[in-house]
Amino acid sequence: MVLRTLDVLRPQISDGLLSLKQGTLYPLLLRLEQEGAIPSEWSPSENNRRARFYRPTRAGRKLLKAEKSDGEQIAAIIAYFFEVKAQDLA
Amino acid sequence: MRALIRLFTRLLNFTTRRRGDERVTDEIESHLATRTEENIPGMSPGEARRHARLKFGALEAVREDNHAEESLPFVENLLLDVRHALRVLRKSPAFTAVALLTLMLGIGANIVVFGVLNAVLLHPLDVSDPQSLYQIRHKPWMSGRLLTTSYPAFEDFRQRNTTFSGMAGIYGYSHAGLSWRNAVMKVHGDEVTGNYFDLLGVQPELGRFFHAADEHGPDSAPYVVLSDALWRSAFQADRDVVGTTVELNKHPFTVVGVAPARFHGTERFVWPDYWMPMANEEQVEGSDYLHSRTSIAVTVIGRLKPGVPPQWATENLNAIAAELAKEYPETDDGQSLRLIHPGLLGDDGDVIRGFLYSVTVLALLVLAAACANLATLFAARAADRSRELALRVALGSSRRRLVRLLLTEAVTVSLMGGAAGLVSADLLLGVLNRSDPFVGQLTVSVEARVYLAGLALTLGSALLFGMVPAWQTWQSSPLQMMKSGPADAMHLRRFALRDLLLGAQIAICTLLVTASLVAVRGMVRALHAPLGFQPQGAMLADLDLSQVGQAGDVALEKKKAMIEAARGIPGVTAAGTVSRTPMTGGMHGIPIFRPGTTEFKLNNAVLAPYVFTMSPGYLDAAGTRLLGGRDVSWQDTTKTPYVAIVNETFGRKMWGQTPAIGQRFILRGKLTEVVGVAEDGKYHDLQESPQAVVYLPLSQSEDGEAVFVVRSRLAPNEMAAALEGTLSGIEPNVPISVESWPDTLEGELFPARAATVALGVMGLLAAMLAVTGIFGMAAYSVSRRLKELGIRVALGARKTQVMSAAVGRPMVLLGVGSVLGLLAGIFASRLLGQIVYQANPRDPVVLGGAVLTMALLGIAASAIPARRALAVDPSILMREE
Numbered sequence: 001m002v003l004r005t006l007d008v009l010r011p012q013i014s015d016g017l018l019s020l021k022q023g024t025l026y027p028l029l030l031r032l033e034q035e036g037a038i039p040s041e042w043s044p045s046e047n048n049r050r051a052r053f054y055r056p057t058r059a060g061r062k063l064l065k066a067e068k069s070d071g072e073q074i075a076a077i078i079a080y081f082f083e084v085k086a087q088d089l090a
Numbered sequence: 091m092r093a094l095i096r097l098f099t100r101l102l103n104f105t106t107r108r109r110g111d112e113r114v115t116d117e118i119e120s121h122l123a124t125r126t127e128e129n130i131p132g133m134s135p136g137e138a139r140r141h142a143r144l145k146f147g148a149l150e151a152v153r154e155d156n157h158a159e160e161s162l163p164f165v166e167n168l169l170l171d172v173r174h175a176l177r178v179l180r181k182s183p184a185f186t187a188v189a190l191l192t193l194m195l196g197i198g199a200n201i202v203v204f205g206v207l208n209a210v211l212l213h214p215l216d217v218s219d220p221q222s223l224y225q226i227r228h229k230p231w232m233s234g235r236l237l238t239t240s241y242p243a244f245e246d247f248r249q250r251n252t253t254f255s256g257m258a259g260i261y262g263y264s265h266a267g268l269s270w271r272n273a274v275m276k277v278h279g280d281e282v283t284g285n286y287f288d289l290l291g292v293q294p295e296l297g298r299f300f301h302a303a304d305e306h307g308p309d310s311a312p313y314v315v316l317s318d319a320l321w322r323s324a325f326q327a328d329r330d331v332v333g334t335t336v337e338l339n340k341h342p343f344t345v346v347g348v349a350p351a352r353f354h355g356t357e358r359f360v361w362p363d364y365w366m367p368m369a370n371e372e373q374v375e376g377s378d379y380l381h382s383r384t385s386i387a388v389t390v391i392g393r394l395k396p397g398v399p400p401q402w403a404t405e406n407l408n409a410i411a412a413e414l415a416k417e418y419p420e421t422d423d424g425q426s427l428r429l430i431h432p433g434l435l436g437d438d439g440d441v442i443r444g445f446l447y448s449v450t451v452l453a454l455l456v457l458a459a460a461c462a463n464l465a466t467l468f469a470a471r472a473a474d475r476s477r478e479l480a481l482r483v484a485l486g487s488s489r490r491r492l493v494r495l496l497l498t499e500a501v502t503v504s505l506m507g508g509a510a511g512l513v514s515a516d517l518l519l520g521v522l523n524r525s526d527p528f529v530g531q532l533t534v535s536v537e538a539r540v541y542l543a544g545l546a547l548t549l550g551s552a553l554l555f556g557m558v559p560a561w562q563t564w565q566s567s568p569l570q571m572m573k574s575g576p577a578d579a580m581h582l583r584r585f586a587l588r589d590l591l592l593g594a595q596i597a598i599c600t601l602l603v604t605a606s607l608v609a610v611r612g613m614v615r616a617l618h619a620p621l622g623f624q625p626q627g628a629m630l631a632d633l634d635l636s637q638v639g640q641a642g643d644v645a646l647e648k649k650k651a652m653i654e655a656a657r658g659i660p661g662v663t664a665a666g667t668v669s670r671t672p673m674t675g676g677m678h679g680i681p682i683f684r685p686g687t688t689e690f691k692l693n694n695a696v697l698a699p700y701v702f703t704m705s706p707g708y709l710d711a712a713g714t715r716l717l718g719g720r721d722v723s724w725q726d727t728t729k730t731p732y733v734a735i736v737n738e739t740f741g742r743k744m745w746g747q748t749p750a751i752g753q754r755f756i757l758r759g760k761l762t763e764v765v766g767v768a769e770d771g772k773y774h775d776l777q778e779s780p781q782a783v784v785y786l787p788l789s790q791s792e793d794g795e796a797v798f799v800v801r802s803r804l805a806p807n808e809m810a811a812a813l814e815g816t817l818s819g820i821e822p823n824v825p826i827s828v829e830s831w832p833d834t835l836e837g838e839l840f841p842a843r844a845a846t847v848a849l850g851v852m853g854l855l856a857a858m859l860a861v862t863g864i865f866g867m868a869a870y871s872v873s874r875r876l877k878e879l880g881i882r883v884a885l886g887a888r889k890t891q892v893m894s895a896a897v898g899r900p901m902v903l904l905g906v907g908s909v910l911g912l913l914a915g916i917f918a919s920r921l922l923g924q925i926v927y928q929a930n931p932r933d934p935v936v937l938g939g940a941v942l943t944m945a946l947l948g949i950a951a952s953a954i955p956a957r958r959a960l961a962v963d964p965s966i967l968m969r970e971e
Contacts, residue, residue: 021147022121026114027155034099034159035092049124052117063092 029054037063104162114156122146171498178499185471186503188862189464193507193551194514195855196460201515201544203453203848207446208539215433216352218291219393224400225356225432226390226407228425237261238390241368241380243414243422247390250410253403256289257392258282259368262360266374267634267825268324269337274825275324279364280355281371284311289393290356296321297332297347300367308380311367314343318351320363338366339634341373356391356432383421391432400429419691449848452605455598456855457551462595463863464555466588468500470870472559479563493560500556501549508548512541558587589899592867593907596944599860600911601918604940606853608915611936613846622737622771623672624713625831629809630671631656631798631817633826646789648821649796650724653705655816661804666708667788667796672773673835682784683756690759699740699782700773701757703791709735709768711799719751719766722787732757732790735766740782757784799831806830857947864951868900872955876962884964896959897952904948912940 032038037060045051056064122142129138143149157163179186214220226238226247239247241259248257261281268277280286284302292299300313314336316325325331335342343366354361368388372378379387394403407427415424434442472479482492649667656665679698687694706723709716717738726733734757741750741764750764762784773781788796798817802809810828817826872879879892887895916932 021152022145023118023147023149023152024155026117026152027159030156030159031096034096036095045124047124047127049120050116051120051124 032060035063036060100160100162103160104165111153111157114153118146118149118152167494168498171495172502174495175499175502179503182471185467188866189467189503190507190510192460192463192859192862193504193548194510195858196457196551197508197511197544197547198515198518199511199852199855200450200453200457200547201512201540202518203446203450204543205515205519205540207450208537208543210358210434211443211446212539215356215358216292216350216354217356220431222394222396223290223356223432224392224394224403224429226392226427227430228427237386237388238427239388240383240386240421241388242383244388244390246414247407247410250413251392251403251406253395253398253406254392255395256285257390258286258289259388259390260286260356261368261371261379261387262355262357262362262389264362264366264371264374265634266338266364267340268364269340270324274823276825276827277320277324277363279317279362279366281368281374282365283368286365287315289391292350292353294347295350296329297345299347299349305367305369307369308378309370309373311369312341312343312373313346313367314338315365316345316348317354317361317363317365318349319361321348338364339374339376341370343370358433383418404428419693420689423693445845449852452602452849452852455602456852456859457547458554459595459598459602459856459859459863461551461554462591462598463859463866464500464503464551465558466591466595466863467866468496468555468559469562469588469591470866472496472562489564492563496560496563497552497556500559501552504548504552504555508544511548512544515544558591562587588867589903592863592900593903593910595863596860596904596907597910597914599856599863600908600940600944601914602849602856603853603860603943604912604915604936605918606849606856607936607939607943608933609846609849609853611933613843619772619776620770621672622714622769622773625835627803628711628713628799628801628831629806629813629828630831630834631800631813631826631828633798633817633821633824634795649705649788652798652817652820653707655820656798656800656813657707659800659802659809659812659816661809662800662802664707664711665798665800666711667705667798668708668712669703669795669797671712671797671799671831671834672771673775680757680784685754685756685761687756690756696755697740697743697782699736699784701784701786703786703788703795705788705796708799709785711801713801714771715769717767717769718749719764721766722785722789724789726787727789730790732760732762733765733787734762735768735785736764737768737781737783738770739780740784741767743782757786762786857943860944860947861951864900864904864948865955867903868897868952868955869958871899872896872959876959879959879962880964883962889960892959892962893956897956900952901948904944908941908944911944912937915940 038054038056040052040054043053125142126139244259264281265278267274284305287299304311379385411424414422653665680701681695681698753764814828
């Protein structure tokens, strides 16, 4: 359910931290689907509208975990560089 | 892995043309609907929907991005471009036909040349590890002489060297009458040392090969290995032939095996019919060369030990040669040696290599000229289409897209032309292979490497001629393109580029025309070079009496009888025999000494002339003029003083201005008196410098070899039948081959002929390209300036003025290009020298011919456009548009 995800992310997006058009998401979803990470299907949503639901597979979860740890590592490294002070290097 | 799965899915989507457009549209609709619903509290429905769409972003862009993710947009666009290109090309069939034809010729010529180059030079010999296999040659550069050394010296080299893991000897001139089931056929093959096959690392197709262990001294190994071709042609591919006995020159030999079809010994052009152990050579040759240090009979090949550089091996061999010269001063001259890769007739390899590489360069030049031609055509077309292109840019097409469109067009044309070129090259090579025009045997096949080269050439030329219009389009601004009409003076710069292309094309074409004229001149010169004999009107009959075990006086009497019988045939004017006719290879000098020499060391020899043994009447039959003295006669026998006839060069080198007749020299240990002087000639090949030659009487010689030379007034085929009948009437059991003399010399003239054909074809292609180039340029400029010319005529321009306006520029380019081409030809004389003996592009005939050709081509090509310009009727033109 794409909209739910967007709702969760909304504060960040609307705060202007990350300004993305919502439609940008769809090609990315398709790519993930082609990689077999999140197959999708049409189902009725809670307000009885036809909506497309994406669910991660096991491979998808593994992928998420891997990407997550990669991302965290990169973030950590970058953060470390910002915290280094001149006297640390001396 | 993930990327692979994705690629596969996309490929699948692409091939099945599955489209997810509908799904995306639905999904987006559901997205927007939900959002709109959520927005409704506090907004009007229209406002709510607008808000939702704003948040969502550009619908079409998302849809396109989605599509791009889904399938292979690059390939899809490519297909669209190709389809468009095909449509555009179909719209102008004349243009397409010219472009395709040009490319077909250019690429086809290159594929043929590369095919030959590949078969002759790039294809390794079919032996294991051909890189470490070397042939040992004498230091002085020698043409045609394959033999390296005597058999005893070969044994010395083999035992004393420390740098070769193995060394084998080959005598490649073995000829025999092969009898099998009452049939006798003439075959030729290699006599090889027992380790030959093991050294080369070849495996038999059938049966086994012989090995060093099979030999236990002379005549101990009566085995023969058949070539696949002989096995198929003479033995009907009978598998049971292995183990049976055949006769070679009346001596029994056991067929032990058949060589694989790919294996043809170590020479590319001469394919042996059989291989037999050298230990048994006397049975076939009729004479023993295994124990004589003076018969240079062995070609030596060897395989270097792993890690030993050829340099060390050469030094090692030279040290041995020097030792041998000390130990055997009478026979071994200690000439220094060097290593070459075997396969191309010894040192002729350099000539062949130079020839093929030079022809390749010329073929590439033809393609370059073709590309220049096509670039001009395509640029002109792009200029004509400038409005269409401008419209495309104005409608939002990116320049990159436009360039891609034009390049796709070029690549499409060139792929089609390349395919046509490949097919025609394949057909041409097929015809060439069947008609067997190559010296000896050689099959040129179009294989993977040739296909790849063809593809590379095709794409390369597409880039060359496709870049020009693409670049022009890139440079121009759409506004300019829209504004300016087709015949605008603003295009001056574009014309300048096209002028450059045409000039380059004409220069290349002039160079090629010059080259082909040089080749034709060389051929004419080769054909008219004084040979010292007259092959026209003479027949050669080859029969070997030693094949029926006859030798000595019996054989001599028989030959005498045969010559008499041949003379008796009506129409015959002269007949005689000679040990071997000139220009059939295998010549080597025999040392001669001045009278009074006691030590017959090679260092004391005065000359090393070629020696021919002949019967009385040979000189007459061969058409060699006797300048003084007498012919040999049957009365010169071993009991009378030894006599000889020498040629002019021999006399001059030995005795200078003193008349040669009556002088003496020592040959093979016998004091010989000169009784006659014959004219000089060519003995080994057409290129040789004047050679000293001695003719000895057959009746004083131990050498039994004899080829019958019969001169007659009859037609060759009549004569052949009569001669064969007469000779076999006297000796029915020997295979006789009768040929006309000019036919046997074909091989010798082959290089000159091949060069002439190759360069002639290139020259012709170049001439065609020059014509289409000039014609295209002139026709184009006339058609674009028709209106202007009409106005000029209306204003009273004279014919010459109209002409110069119409075709002046192409003519100027023709002049400039021709001069540049001629200069290039003069500077490229080294290149041409590789192809044609004594090529001289400064030859006034060649220069004049090239200028005349280019002028005629120019006139022919611009005649039609010029006529069209002159026929301009202003009244009709002005009413148009």
